[in-house]
Amino acid sequence: MEQLNTLDAGFLHAEDSDRHVSLAIGAVAVLAGPMPSFDSLVSTINGRVLAVPRFCQVLHTQPLDLGAPHWVDDADLDISHHIRLAALPRPGDDAALSRWVAEVMERRLDRDRPLWECWVVDGLAHNRWAILMKVHHCIADGIAATHMLSRICDDGAGDTFATDIRAAHESMRVLRLPALTLNPIEWIAGAWRTSVGVTTAAAQALQGVTQIAGGLLRPAAASSLTGPLTSMRRYASVEVSMEHVTNICNGFGVTINDVALAAITDSYRTMLLRRGERPQPDSLRTLVPVSVRSADASDETDNRVSIMLPCLPVEKADPVAQLQAVHKRLARAKVSGQRQAGSIFVSAAKAIPFALTAWTVRTLTRLPQRGVVTLATNVPGPRKRLRVMGREVVRLLPIPPLALKLRTGIAIMSYADHLAFGVIGDYDAAPDVDELASGIERAVERLTSVSAGHWRSTPVGTLSLVQGG
Template identity: 65%
Template sequence: MEQLTTLDAGFLEAEDSDRHVSLAVGGISVIEGPMPDFASLADSVAERILSVPRFRQVVHTHLLDLEPPEWVEDPNFDLSHHIHRAALPHPGDDQSLYRFAADVMERRLDRDRPLWECWIIEGLADGRWAVLMKIHHCIADGIATMHLFAGLSDDGEGETFATEIRAAKDSTDHRGRFAGVSLNPLDWASGLWQTAVGVTNAASLAVEGVIEITGGLLRPASPSSLAGPLRKMRGYSAARVSLDEVTAICHEFGVTVNDVALTAITDSFRAALVRRGEQPRQNSLRTLVPVSIRSNDAREMIDNRVSIMLPRLPVEKDDVVEQLREVHARLTCAKGSGQRQAGSALISTISLLPFPVTAWAVRALTRLPQRGVVTVATNVPGPRERSKILGREVLSVLPIPPIALQLRTGIAILSYADSLVFGIIADYDAAPDVDELARGIEQAVAQLSAAAKALG
């Protein structure tokens, strides 16, 4: 039986810390019509999903958490508990789809069964239909989840933008530093020196990162409506922008796609604060930014491989170009400060401790009201080309992140073919303006695009 890692199990503990939280991640594929026969479609989806053993397994826990939870085969597995059919009310517009998605995502998955659901949704406008996949975060991170979702398509995953992330390009063998060691004794001295220097530099960088992360978590953010206790009900919306347009902005200003995405989020949150009658301050939007540490050789592993950064997004600035330059500077600083290395090292270190100690510690920490982080923004690379399901083209893919730990909004950024899509989930009562947040993101990208064209 395969055990859950400390990080995987931590998502279960975080969910248990708040009865209003569901730590499932989701994705909606909107597909051109007509919709195939439901029975044949369900059979096809089931065949592709069940090729992954995790979708037939349940989490088995131990008394008093004396051992880590384990993945075990579900002896009573019943597909009808996992694949469902639904229809949107007329006119089947985006708002109807978003409301349905929010309703599905706010409900917790049943821990007595494998932790996933698939909803086949008909009745979308223009003859379209959709597939909503929902899995628990303890199974996989964003990149692994996208790999699972892509497995539903006719051609499998295909080429994705995941190969461009920093971790994927890292060819270092993290499983052992002595693979391929030289047999020449003359090389040993220099090799030992380089290893010692590398370890020392990495340790120094990680310590600096720990200080940065700890400070970010302990220093309270400026009080605002963006953080606080969660209710059960959720709201969802999405924003879409042209990836070519974003790429042009990157080339003109010398920044990354992630910089542009986080700037658009910054400007939209600033507008939200002003709209709510609140003053945007320097410490109003400290953001949890998950960072993948998944290399290409681990692309098909179904688990969580992430570290974190905690940048302060510059909502205090009212000019979107100034915001972009500041986001780029702060992200560069965060990367150089060792936050990514610190998060990874911390997870690795915790994994070496006895599981009862880590389980009890995580349970205690997740029950404390954290006040340093205000939102989460995660960037998930998707397929480079448009996918097909049973011969029908997938027109768009909408990501759905979870929220927890006093974070009232969460944003997942997904690149799919020629689009960059922002999926926004929020506490329904605390953030009723979720649609305005989405429109604010689109408007910010449009303003950056106009500024880039003016410079060019």
């Protein structure tokens, strides 16, 4: 019997705490036509997706949360409940697709069935069609979900940008007692090295816990970016050239993640000014998930993330100053212990009775949090273009969830030669998500223009292009 771990179950508790929230994540693949027949698509998708055990299982919960929810095979699985057909009204442009995506994502998945849906969408302009995959966050984080959803493609995801993230090159550090030896000097030396390692790791994690707790408890500057949510959503997306992003990285010695967050910073600054609000240094404390998934765990269906809580520098008007500030703040956060603190918290929670952790998470997520303002999550996608039944996936667009009184959220996904941004917002509180998306594109264009001159005048050494922490 496979049980949900504390982090996975936390997404269910967070969803339960607000009836206006749907904690599903998703992605839209836009394909070049013509679209195959729906029956042939159902047959193909059915055969490929159901190879993932989670897509054939339902959650069983324990009365009064006396035990963690666990997965059981669905004996009554009906694929027609999960693979569905839709058609966009004319002209089938990007705006129509975005409106339809928002409507699909705002609806909660039925917990009486396996927690996923696959929508085949006809009627896109330029002889295109699309597939939307929607999975509950309790099943997987972004990297795991991308790996799962790639199964519908002809050759899977193949090589992905996930191999670039830090966790893929780090083995989980396990503290071991020194080996027994007859030489007392060697044993004492080994014990000393172990104790120093434990002390250093504990001190770093404690520092990270302090910073995360401070970020959650310290209210951000008051703005229209946080507050109650409705059940309706808006969605927008934009793509930028990976070549341009890489040129910016080379020009300023920063990472892809730095560039993405700097572009997001500039667009949020413009949004606040457009709304008549003055950007403050603490106006945009951002929840940035950081993968702790090792390379050999890419096919594990669970959540393996920690968090960082940097304040993005919306108070700065100059795009280069924004980029440099983002780079410095993320570098500090990475070495501060925030990443380790999140992992240690999840591990420690496993030792606490599940009923207590469930009650605690539900209580905390019902409180009006004012420390975090938005979400920015970077999901590494496939390096090469994908195909489904021989049709090329020309665009791959990520869809983040909304919760915890955050009125907007942004997911970033690398795919082949593009970096895509998917922006979701509350329908009433964030009517300008289109401007937020287009502002990201303009910010990258500005940085590209500036970096061209900077690259010619500044010598740059070995650069890191690592994503996602």
